[in-house]
Amino acid sequence: MSMISNKVADIPPYVFAKINQKKDELKRSGIDIIDLGMGDPDLPTPKPITDKLIDELNNPDNFKYSSFSGCTEFKEAVASFYKKQYNVELNSETEVLALIGSKEGIAHLPFAIIDENDYVLTPDPCYGVYRMATYIAGGKNYDMPLTKEHHYQPDLSVIPEEIKQKAKLMYLNYPGNPTAATVDLSFFNRVLDFAKDNNITIAHDSAYNMITFDESAPSILQADKAKDIAVEFGSLSKSYNMTGWRIGYVVGNPEIIRSLSVVKSNMDTSQFLPIQKAAAFALTEDQKYVHDNVEVYRKRRKVMVEGLNAIGMNVDSPKGSFYIWAPVPEGYTSEGFVEVMLENAGVVVTPGSAFGSTGEGYFRISLTVPTDRLQMAVKRIKDYLQKVTAREG
Numbered sequence: 001m002s003m004i005s006n007k008v009a010d011i012p013p014y015v016f017a018k019i020n021q022k023k024d025e026l027k028r029s030g031i032d033i034i035d036l037g038m039g040d041p042d043l044p045t046p047k048p049i050t051d052k053l054i055d056e057l058n059n060p061d062n063f064k065y066s067s068f069s070g071c072t073e074f075k076e077a078v079a080s081f082y083k084k085q086y087n088v089e090l091n092s093e094t095e096v097l098a099l100i101g102s103k104e105g106i107a108h109l110p111f112a113i114i115d116e117n118d119y120v121l122t123p124d125p126c127y128g129v130y131r132m133a134t135y136i137a138g139g140k141n142y143d144m145p146l147t148k149e150h151h152y153q154p155d156l157s158v159i160p161e162e163i164k165q166k167a168k169l170m171y172l173n174y175p176g177n178p179t180a181a182t183v184d185l186s187f188f189n190r191v192l193d194f195a196k197d198n199n200i201t202i203a204h205d206s207a208y209n210m211i212t213f214d215e216s217a218p219s220i221l222q223a224d225k226a227k228d229i230a231v232e233f234g235s236l237s238k239s240y241n242m243t244g245w246r247i248g249y250v251v252g253n254p255e256i257i258r259s260l261s262v263v264k265s266n267m268d269t270s271q272f273l274p275i276q277k278a279a280a281f282a283l284t285e286d287q288k289y290v291h292d293n294v295e296v297y298r299k300r301r302k303v304m305v306e307g308l309n310a311i312g313m314n315v316d317s318p319k320g321s322f323y324i325w326a327p328v329p330e331g332y333t334s335e336g337f338v339e340v341m342l343e344n345a346g347v348v349v350t351p352g353s354a355f356g357s358t359g360e361g362y363f364r365i366s367l368t369v370p371t372d373r374l375q376m377a378v379k380r381i382k383d384y385l386q387k388v389t390a391r392e393g
């Protein structure tokens with residue numbers, strides 16, 4: 001008998017692991033690699049936030065366990081952020097829960113909502129955690145394709161009746177990873193009508209909520225009666241360059257929040273208090289740092305989109321997030337293109353197929369490196385594609 005569960009044994013190898021292995025090999029052989037693969041900001045956490053953390057570290061009261069649902073200061077800061085940013089009222093005791101990074105809550109949610117063999121509706125392509133968490137919790141996944149023709153929104157009218165009956169949860173994510181798409185409030189209202197008709201909980205992942213280039217992104221909780229059936233995940237990671245700190249939150253329907261809290265209280269004891277308190281500070285202070293960040297990504301976006309379009313790559317400018325979701329050149333599969341980019345141009349990008357089958361034919365670029373490196377990446381991609389054209393022509 002195997003030492004590990006069949007469930008875990010059946011999990012396919014993490015796509016990023018394969019790419020990372022190859023990347024490390026090339027690096028070891030002295031090749032300069034430009035890594036546009038990871039969704040991890042290169043800029044530092046703003047100093048006032050790190051200063052606040054240091055202050056809190058000097059208070060020994062903060063070394064104790066946090067309350068399971070997070071400390072009052074953090075939960076009140078999330079509620080105050082929602083009021084200021086979205087004009088949404090939240091009860092900080094019943095409608096806010098602190099998370100050890102939003103990934104943690106996103107991954108535990110199915111355990112709070114579904115039973116064995118219930119269906120979860122997931123966007124395709126999507127952040128892989130929705131699918132894997134569903135699987136580990138014993139649920140079944142139903143992919144909702146997101147295509148450019150449909151503005152990267154799921155077509156709810158094609159979901160079969162039988163699936164609708166068995167579905168208990170739907171994940172959504174705008175601004176989207178990897179599609180970089182944004183939506184307006186009318187989209188959320190439409191989805192909520194569908195969810196209410198079919199008794200399906202909506203979990204909206206708003207990890208990139210503050211990273212938008214034209215209009216600000218709505219919260220699903222701004223939609224009519226969203227709190228009846230929806231929760232929204234948020235993160236400090238991307239807005240404030242705090243990925244390693246592991247702090248996020250979930251807000252919305254109090255019953256769902258309570259059941260997730262039951263799952264979590266049997267598994268963890270929330271985040272370290274100084275981190276929660278510094279995060280509370282980040283959420284309630286002037287949001288200047290977030291706007292500065294967005295301006296950095298705006299410049300990088302311009303360099304990359306214009307650079308790639310100038311070499312004939314047909315790239316749309318993202319409306320939100322710090323990703324570019326681009327079709328691979330003709331004649332390549334997603335993985336094939338990623339492999340040749342790595343081996344021949346020293347540029348790491350992520351294959352669209354890593355996010356789901358509808359991502360095949362695409363690749364994702366992360367704008368988390370400085371402008372000069374992006375310019376160099378475009379040049380290397382251009383040189384490679386020209387070499388291939390010359391060889392074939």
Ligand SMILES: Cc1ncc(COP(=O)(O)O)c(C=O)c1O
Pocket residue numbers: 039100101102103104106127173176177205207234235236237243246247248
């Ligand atoms: C769409 C999306 N949601 C959630 C997360 C998780 O963020 P964190 O756990 O750092 O809050 C990520 C991280 O890459 C993401 O891309």
